[in-house]
Amino acid sequence: MKKFINNVDDVLTESLTGFGLAHSDILKIHLNPNFIIRADKSKEGKVSLISGGGSGHEPLHGGFVGYGMLDAACPGQVFTSPTPDQMISASQAVDNGGGTLFIVKNYSGDLMNFEMASEMLGIENMTVLVNDDVAVEDSSFTTGRRGVAGTMIVEKIVGSAAEAGISLAECKELGDHVNKMTASMGVAFTSCTVPAAGKPTFEIAPDEMEIGVGIHGEPGRKREKTKSADEITRDLVDTILEDLKPDNNAEVLLHVNGFGGTPLMELYLLFNSAAKELEKNKVKISRSLVGNYTTSLEMAGASITLCKLDDKILHHWDSPVHTAALRWGM
Amino acid sequence: MKKFINNVDDVLTESLTGFGLAHSDILKIHLNPNFIIRADKSKEGKVSLISGGGSGHEPLHGGFVGYGMLDAACPGQVFTSPTPDQMISASQAVDNGGGTLFIVKNYSGDLMNFEMASEMLGIENMTVLVNDDVAVEDSSFTTGRRGVAGTMIVEKIVGSAAEAGISLAECKELGDHVNKMTASMGVAFTSCTVPAAGKPTFEIAPDEMEIGVGIHGEPGRKREKTKSADEITRDLVDTILEDLKPDNNAEVLLHVNGFGGTPLMELYLLFNSAAKELEKNKVKISRSLVGNYTTSLEMAGASITLCKLDDKILHHWDSPVHTAALRWGM
Numbered sequence: 001m002k003k004f005i006n007n008v009d010d011v012l013t014e015s016l017t018g019f020g021l022a023h024s025d026i027l028k029i030h031l032n033p034n035f036i037i038r039a040d041k042s043k044e045g046k047v048s049l050i051s052g053g054g055s056g057h058e059p060l061h062g063g064f065v066g067y068g069m070l071d072a073a074c075p076g077q078v079f080t081s082p083t084p085d086q087m088i089s090a091s092q093a094v095d096n097g098g099g100t101l102f103i104v105k106n107y108s109g110d111l112m113n114f115e116m117a118s119e120m121l122g123i124e125n126m127t128v129l130v131n132d133d134v135a136v137e138d139s140s141f142t143t144g145r146r147g148v149a150g151t152m153i154v155e156k157i158v159g160s161a162a163e164a165g166i167s168l169a170e171c172k173e174l175g176d177h178v179n180k181m182t183a184s185m186g187v188a189f190t191s192c193t194v195p196a197a198g199k200p201t202f203e204i205a206p207d208e209m210e211i212g213v214g215i216h217g218e219p220g221r222k223r224e225k226t227k228s229a230d231e232i233t234r235d236l237v238d239t240i241l242e243d244l245k246p247d248n249n250a251e252v253l254l255h256v257n258g259f260g261g262t263p264l265m266e267l268y269l270l271f272n273s274a275a276k277e278l279e280k281n282k283v284k285i286s287r288s289l290v291g292n293y294t295t296s297l298e299m300a301g302a303s304i305t306l307c308k309l310d311d312k313i314l315h316h317w318d319s320p321v322h323t324a325a326l327r328w329g330m
Numbered sequence: 331m332k333k334f335i336n337n338v339d340d341v342l343t344e345s346l347t348g349f350g351l352a353h354s355d356i357l358k359i360h361l362n363p364n365f366i367i368r369a370d371k372s373k374e375g376k377v378s379l380i381s382g383g384g385s386g387h388e389p390l391h392g393g394f395v396g397y398g399m400l401d402a403a404c405p406g407q408v409f410t411s412p413t414p415d416q417m418i419s420a421s422q423a424v425d426n427g428g429g430t431l432f433i434v435k436n437y438s439g440d441l442m443n444f445e446m447a448s449e450m451l452g453i454e455n456m457t458v459l460v461n462d463d464v465a466v467e468d469s470s471f472t473t474g475r476r477g478v479a480g481t482m483i484v485e486k487i488v489g490s491a492a493e494a495g496i497s498l499a500e501c502k503e504l505g506d507h508v509n510k511m512t513a514s515m516g517v518a519f520t521s522c523t524v525p526a527a528g529k530p531t532f533e534i535a536p537d538e539m540e541i542g543v544g545i546h547g548e549p550g551r552k553r554e555k556t557k558s559a560d561e562i563t564r565d566l567v568d569t570i571l572e573d574l575k576p577d578n579n580a581e582v583l584l585h586v587n588g589f590g591g592t593p594l595m596e597l598y599l600l601f602n603s604a605a606k607e608l609e610k611n612k613v614k615i616s617r618s619l620v621g622n623y624t625t626s627l628e629m630a631g632a633s634i635t636l637c638k639l640d641d642k643i644l645h646h647w648d649s650p651v652h653t654a655a656l657r658w659g660m
Contacts, residue, residue: 002519004559004596015595018602022618058594189332229334263627264388265345266334272348288352297593
């Protein structure tokens with residue numbers, strides 16, 4: 001295993017410490033329990049948005065802590081759910097009196113621990129469960145669909161709305177709405193290696209790919225011989241469109257997300273393939289995002305996410321945001 | 331070779347097309363000859379900044395075209411110098427009457443072609459040659475030191491100053507100054523695969539790393555057994571400090587750059603290692619940048635860049651920028 005690490009047990013702590021040092025203008029790191037909170041003080045009465053999950057998907061979620069997005073993120077060990085004490089401590093640290101919204105990717109461990117935190121919290125609390133992955137219905141760590149790259153879109157939209165002062169119930173409703181408007185699917189060329197495991201999560205032949213892979217390397221829909229970018233994209237986009245059923249000339253946000261080991265050059269080539277496929281299907285790309293946002297350590301591969309845009313989602317997507325990984329308008 | 335491509339010959343064209351579609355608010359793509367220009371109109375009399383080089387280092391340089399940075403970028407084929415017709419056409423397309431500054435990484439092919447363009451241009455022109463890589467003096471494609479991740483810092487600083495209206499001669503002087511204040515060194519765990527070659531650029535054992543690697547996989551200072559992140563970082567940072575010789579308590583920009591295949595988690599861990607080493611050497615980190623900015627396709631590895639800050643560099647680093655890969659203040 002070739003990685004920039006010192007000791008396997010210290011990977012998360014040292015990485016979080018570096019993250020905090022590099023972005024001290026935006027966020028603060030708390031260790032034991034581990035959580036990341038905004039450095040700026042939110043308005044009194046603002047709903048606090050908290051997400052979290054296993055590490056190894058960076059910049060998700062810590063990279064989205066800051067003005068206009070998350071108030072806190074709770075990182076678990078690599079590909080391991082965070083624990084309720086992290087969520088409770090984070091919630092208390094960012095409580096503005098407006099209640100707390102948990103944004104949770106649908107994995108059994110994450111869901112259970114966020115639910116436990118919710119019961120023990122003593123602060124008004126609701127949860128948005130994100131399940132945008134259309135690849136498989138149930139999966140290794142999931143009952144129902146998995147939450148993947150669409151989670152970041154939910155965080156951006158609800159983060160903007162919370163900043164504008166909407167209530168906890170309205171945040172919950174908006175988050176559920178964005179989740180329904182969003183669908184994703186991914187493909188992997190290689191596995192990734194969890195530091196504590198020291199070997200690749202799964203084996204894959206030099207001429208094979210995993211269509212519909214999960215962000216922890218979980219199996220997808222099928223193992224196939226590698227194909228051209230256009231053919232792969234058609235498979236992903238068509239499956240997403242079957243789920244979202246956009247109207248003719250519907251406007252979408254197209255997000256091409258790298259899993260960590262695929263060059264940006266290829267991600268833009270995929271964007272081009274997806275644009276051709278969407279044009280053929282009379283879907284209009286109004287906003288776009290290309291890069292490594294929801295990763296699986298160094299996995300080579302990518303996912304495509306579409307979010308159907310309405311006036312509200314568009315407004316909150318375009319609004320100012322100031323986080324380590326997403327920044328515009330300020 | 332597992333890559334998101336259709337035909338090897340179309341990789342650059344399709345990737346550039348996708349890049350243009352994804353960022354039509356910021357930039358425009360011209361094909362045959364290939365160049366990328368700002369979508370917004372610059373002020374009359376503004377010096378035009380143009381860079382370029384082989385593709386495969388994305389987001390460098392196209393990702394830095396836009397307000398406050400480059401006016402144009404000329405992408406060659408993967409790891410291949412762009413040709414003079416690209417630079418001439420790009421220069422003509424972004425000519426504001428203030429002259430043209432070429433920002434060129436020190437590789438023999440790039441330098442020769444930019445020099446040829448300069449002679450044929452018919453627009454007042456100067457060149458800043460960037461050679462921040464302290465690993466080796468001469469190299470596979472270089473007489474003198476290579477230009478690597480520090481190039482982006484030169485582009486940011488001079489881009490801001492040009493936006494503020496300084497003259498061509500002042501842009502050239504500032505660019506040379508930033509280059510002198512900046513030093514970099516990298517390390518690779520794996521090779522990368524140029525699409526047209528179809529196989530890894532170099533072989534490396536599962537327990538070896540290349541210290542001082544170039545961004546095309548060129549040999550560095552030494553091939554060694556892998557070591558801890560702290561040990562690797564010490565090697566890189568100490569070599570950089572020997573070159574830059576910062577005063578006690580000097581303030582620096584610390585840039586940890588990923589080569590494309592290393593997870594963000596590890597890059598932040600490296601940042602933490604570098605911060606410890608700088609503290610020991612009484613150097614103060616005043617600004618930081620962590621991520622994949624000057625890549626080598628999917629190479630696993632990273633480089634560390636330090637730029638000594640003075641008031642002028644600090645001012646122009648902090649000033650607003652609006653490009654595909656770097657955006658703040660607007």
